[in-house]
Amino acid sequence: MEEPPYRRIAADLAGRIASGEFAPGTRIPSTRQLIAEYGVAMATATKVLATLRERGLVEPVRGVGTVVAADVGRAPGPDRAQVVATAVATADAEGLHGLSMRRLAGRLGIPTMAIYRYVADRDELVMFMIDKVMADNPPPALTPERDGWRACLEAIARLQWAMYRRHTWLAEAVSFTRPLPAPHAMVHTEWMMRALDGRGLDLNAQFTAAVTVANHVRGTAVNRAEEAQAEQDSGLTDAQWLEAQEGRIGAVLADGRLPLLARFVAADDGVWNLDTLFEFGLQRLLDGFAPLLR
Template sequence: MSATAEQKLPPYAQVVADIRARIDARELRPGARVPSTREIMREWGVAMATATKALAALRQEGLVEAVRGVGTLVRDAPVATPQARGPQGQRVRPRPAEAGGGRPTTETAITREAIVRAAITIADAEGIDGLSMRRVATHLRVSTMALYRHVASKEALATAMIDQVYTEHALPEPPPADWRRALELALLTEWDIYRRHPWAVRLTMLAGAVQSPGLVENAEWMMKVITAQGRSPDEALAILTFVSAYTSGMALQATRAVVEEYEFGMDAEHWWRSRGPEFLRIAEQGRFPLTFSVSGPPDVHAIFGLGMKHLLDGFAPLIEGRGGSPQDLTAEP
């Protein structure tokens, strides 16, 4: 493409063309990290929205993929075929639906389970906002309509995803006899789900949560543990709401599913370190001596365990029916 023709492109398309040219010229080889949104903003002088749109376009072309905790990387080049040439012999890029991973034998070979697992893989790498039926179809290298034969909508897909991860982390039956040990197991299991799948926290909080058999079964298990101590179902749900809010809130602190648009999977430690220069500039002002006297980023995983211990200490009188009134949990203010 000539310089004159490239200048006529929208700003995001110019960025796409430049990065595509680097990939074609092997300046950026498979597995290499492409510029981040901030780097694109600095190098091309564009806004954040333009930079994120450019990375989205590159992903849709199948040229790059977001890798959790690493960044956006160049994908392995698709296998060249004689059909990958235009009528004048020019190279023709595969359509997005051809740019994903291994292609099933036929679209009829696609299963609901394969769709759900592909969606989980995408959400793990790119966040729930990067998920769409079209994106899943691109990953599986089938038409979008092929997905709708198995999943009615994106909302139904999100429900199936939550059901899958909670089913894979099903709590044991019967629960441990000791209520405290049982609730610790349940909270640590949910904590592990959120660390493996940071997007899940946005779908499982009570406000606007999806409802799936796996998720409801998890709640039923915990309520069974609490009601075994003599609490009513309403009281058990109130306690469950408290402890689940703690787990989801800590999960939001522990993992940033989206640090910048289309830069995914950066955990708390990486986020703190990535902001080092910014923190240094603030520290040099000398206004926050306590904040900048800490030895390093907090160990959120260790803090979660400590907080869980004290949280259950606080709830012990209510759960065991001593030194407090369980009815206070459900009383009108």
């Protein structure tokens, strides 16, 4: 028995969809076009489209016509965890400025607008990114009762410094004036406050002290983000850039008005880097807390 024309035509169109000739969202031939292309009656052309709709291969779109269904030929979409992990990896490689919804969608292999199935907007995406990094780096296994408040604050400050070193975009994303409600970031703050609890500080002082330490770490780490961007823009590492500035620095110091700076620059044992700035500042902060605590 000969196959009905509508089935033959439907099979032909299904094959063209499978081959990618008609991509998801692409309009397929209308009934009039099917009549002209295959030489069939209107009833047959109408049945072709109905068959394709029944198979889930096409869908009607008001004002457009019949188009290939959005999920045809696509693997199951990512979940939110995959979206956030990909966003973190993109920001790690290209900085926060290199992370756009279009760029992220491209890396995930989904339409740009599909990103909004997982996050409401870019701010929420960044909040989830912060929260993932914080969740991947829980507070240290120290207790103030066993290890002391200072050891606890030192440990979590160094943990956060290591986070900022691995994720240079993080310092740009974190804000202490308009903080995003990332639950695991709040866990870090709670843990720091707990290290100071019961030592004579009221809650406001505990919170302020905890945020002061976190802000020192973040404020120092902002320089790493700027450093990474400058290196990307100029193609020079910090060491190479400083070497290129030696002549200008020498000219400024040559007149003797800045003798201490001149001695520091000339000294063989002079040390200056962000790790030194972080560690020195952290110790002086903790020194300042000590008289306040029982």
